[in-house]
Amino acid sequence: MDVSELKMLPAGESDGTKVCVKVPGPALTYQNIHYCIRESRGPCRKRGPEREILKNVSGIMKTGLNAIMGATGSGKTSLLDVIAGRKDPRGLRSGQVLVDNKVVTSDLRLMSAYVVQDDILMGTLTVRENLLFSGNLRLPRKQYSTADKKKKVESIVQELGLEDCADTKIGTAFIRGVSGGERKRCSIGMELITSPTLLFLDEPTTGLDSNTANSIIALLHRLSRGGRTIIFSIHQPRYSIFKLFDHLTLLHKGETVYTGPAVKAVDYFQSLGYRCEAFNNPADFFLDITNGEVLSSMPTEKSLAELYRESHYCAAVKEELKCITGPSDLTTEVESKAASYATSFFYQLKVVCWRTMLNVFRNPQTSYAQMVMNILSALLIGLIYYQMPLTLPEALQNRIGAFFFLIINMVFGNLSAVELFINERAIFVHENSGGYYRTSVYFLSKVFVDLLPNRIVPIFIFSSISYYMMGLNPSFTAFLCFALTMSMVSLAGVSLAFLVSASVSTFAMANVLITLPFVFMMVFGGFLVNLNSMLNWLSWLKWASIFRYGLDAVTINEMKGQVFYSDNATLTGEMYLESQGIDYSVWGFWQNQVALLGIILVCMTFAYVQLRRINRWK
Ligand SMILES: Nc1ncnc2c1ncn2[C@@H]1O[C@H](COP(=O)(O)OP(=O)(O)OP(=O)(O)O)[C@@H](O)[C@H]1O
DSSP: OOGGGOOBOOSOOTTOOOBOOSSOOOOEEEEEEEEEEEEEETTTTEEEEEEEEEEEEEEEEOSEEEEEEESTTSSHHHHHHHHTTOSOGGGEEEEEEEETTEEOOHHHHHHSEEEOSSOOOOTTSBHHHHHHHHHHHHSOTTTOOHHHHHHHHHHHHHHTTOGGGTTSBOOOSSSOOOOHHHHHHHHHHHHHTTOOSEEEEESTTTTSOHHHHHHHHHHHHHHHTTTOEEEEEOSSOOHHHHTTOSEEEEEETTEEEEEEEGGGHHHHHHHTTOOOOTTOOHHHHHHHHHTTOSOOSSOOSSOHHHHHHTSHHHHHHHHHHHTOOOOSOSHHHHHHSOOOOSSOHHHHHHHHHHHHHHHHHTOHHHHHHHHHHHHHHHHHHHHHTTTOOSBTTHHHHHHHHHHHHHHHHHHHTTGGGGHHHHHTHHHHHHHHHTTSOOHHHHHHHIIIIIIIIIIIHHHHHHHHHHHHHHTOOOOHHHHHHHHHHHHHHHHHHHHHHHHHHHHOSOHHHHHHHHHHHHHHHHHTTSSSSOGGGSOHHHHGGGGGOHHHHHHHHHHHHHHTTOEEEOSSOEEEHHHHHHHTTOOOSHHHHHHHHHHHHHHHHHHHHHHHHHHHHSOOOO
């Protein structure tokens, strides 16, 4: 739309400054919002007393730039999250949020867009690839062909001025990427893909230098003139930013101290006896007032919130809200409706798998390092146990020692898998709750693209190097059974790591939770202690040991049919297996694989359940 067509009507109407656009954006109203939190305290996470963080706040936000300002901890982000339907509805004690007089449901939430403070983007993908990812998943395939989606991405690239960096990667800890401002623009672009008319942004200028912050707000201002209602929290904007605001909501300790046209705010506070000095930035002036650093020339016992409640601005809001009626309770409505998706399960799976694959290939430290580590450790083990003889006693000692070493290597080599869901937790929560894809799609993409090729291919290479260097049973079937056992042991270790990774949000906690079971499983593996001589009530733990199943399987695979000899005696592999109480029948071997498969399936299922249980609310 041509900007010259736009004209600001004179400010000062009771409802605030009106922005003239061809098609206005939705009007968002919120009424008597009481929001409480209950913090957990102490090591037992005992629930503390309830704390009210939003106290009876009401307001109306219309087409244009609607800023929510206030000092740190005043409740800006909480208000933004409540009205955007992102805050845990359990904390909402009363109040109602309506968009164009309709209650906020999850469908309505998907129509709007929310740009989080920390830009959550896939760092290994370029700006254009990230935008296309959003477009592919969030634009219905019935209405948009692939060419349409590409066209839409190109129009957003141009609208946001991202042409120069469209093919630059966003950047990770290892890759130098786009600048902070370009990152923020890309985050906004990810949300603009669905052409939302209601856009929420949490502190869009935080962390940016003042010129970049200026250009971001100028961009939002331009977008708002296309008929959008843009609502954002902001901390302490400079004047050139402040003067672009159409509507201002000022909070102090969870209460409204002003809501109305931004251009009228200085006059309002001057009418209360606060003097804004010449050249002072109004935004700084307001924060000085709420922080008590500027005093009124008309001292009163009343608080700023009480004075606001007596003002004509508050009366005007109340008057307008009186005409708007909606259902009495918001909470149930928000909770009950499941999110709907623009695309089918299989299409989502294809798009998310493609992104996961690109991410794996462009993250050398995970894919290539895994391969190199496996080759190096195979060579090391191969050299230590090079061409093991059949003479006793070293034949048995070396074989059992080598198998134990191999299993340890397979299990502990997967400790890095605990990073998987922790690293990407923020991006998963953001995209999943933003309606990009289902939880099952994300989980399966990790299994198909990350788990299988990243864990199984290197293990087959590892097995072929170490197996033939150690001079184990030369039959090819025996080699395949060995490689299969190594893969199953590794997958069982990874699935336990997946479960831990999906259950906790910090590496420190994940490391403790994964190391403990691995160490216990190692003790109950049958190498460090004779399981038959253990206390009965303790020995059941061997049934949960990945080590025991792995060790038994490779021992049966190697020993069965072998004959070991010393100067004056011979010992068959079967005799050794019997002495250890290992069932060496065909089922005896396969029951270990079945048990490992059982562990994999149980851990994977619980990992998926845990991913579903991750708290999406802020
Ligand atoms: N989920 C939560 N758990 C615990 N405390 C919370 C939660 N959400 C908000 N609070 C508390 O509520 C108060 C208001 O928080 P909020 O993030 O809305 O403030 P803010 O004005 O956005 O602050 P800042 O500018 O520092 O981001 C703070 O004291 C904060 O600690």
